[in-house]
Amino acid sequence: MTSRACRRTFLAGLTLACLAPAAGADHLRDPEGPVILTVSGAIAHHNAGDEARFDLDMLRALDAREVTTSTIWTEGAIRFTGVSLDVLLAHVGASGSTVAARAINDYTVEIPASDATPEGALLAYGMNGAPMSRRDKGPLWVIYPFDASVDYRSEVIYSRSIWQLDRMEIRE
Numbered sequence: 001m002t003s004r005a006c007r008r009t010f011l012a013g014l015t016l017a018c019l020a021p022a023a024g025a026d027h028l029r030d031p032e033g034p035v036i037l038t039v040s041g042a043i044a045h046h047n048a049g050d051e052a053r054f055d056l057d058m059l060r061a062l063d064a065r066e067v068t069t070s071t072i073w074t075e076g077a078i079r080f081t082g083v084s085l086d087v088l089l090a091h092v093g094a095s096g097s098t099v100a101a102r103a104i105n106d107y108t109v110e111i112p113a114s115d116a117t118p119e120g121a122l123l124a125y126g127m128n129g130a131p132m133s134r135r136d137k138g139p140l141w142v143i144y145p146f147d148a149s150v151d152y153r154s155e156v157i158y159s160r161s162i163w164q165l166d167r168m169e170i171r172e
Helices: 003-019 056-061 085-092 155-160
Strands: 035-041 052-055 064-069 078-084 098-103 108-112 122-127 141-143 165-171
Touching (some): 035 056, 056 122, 108 155
Antiparallel strands (some): 035 052, 064 078
């Protein structure tokens, strides 16, 4: 391996180590921008008392995923970018079976933790390459890959697709 490749590997590892909580650590880095998501409840990793607060850059630093799908609320296929629910729950050390997701207007829906799979629910923060404004159902919208399976096209799943998400409580 060349010294340049070694440096890249070292820097990549160092970056990952800085972004994720250390093994056994319970403190996440503090948000530097406006907080757009607060996670509480049955979590092991915190940065504000017993909560985990995220700004947009903190969410973008987690493994990003893209889903291109149509929705019942938009026209045509849309490319959504965000963090998979399973990645976010792992990042905060969630141990519950239900996610109580709440929007800025206090609408609340329960999402079973079983929806947190690598191909399942996505906390979208981007739509067609641009950040989502409140007018565009942002800044966070729980999206499922509706076009990927008929199982995602049901009233139950549509009801879990909460937009303007700002708070999640992990419940046992």
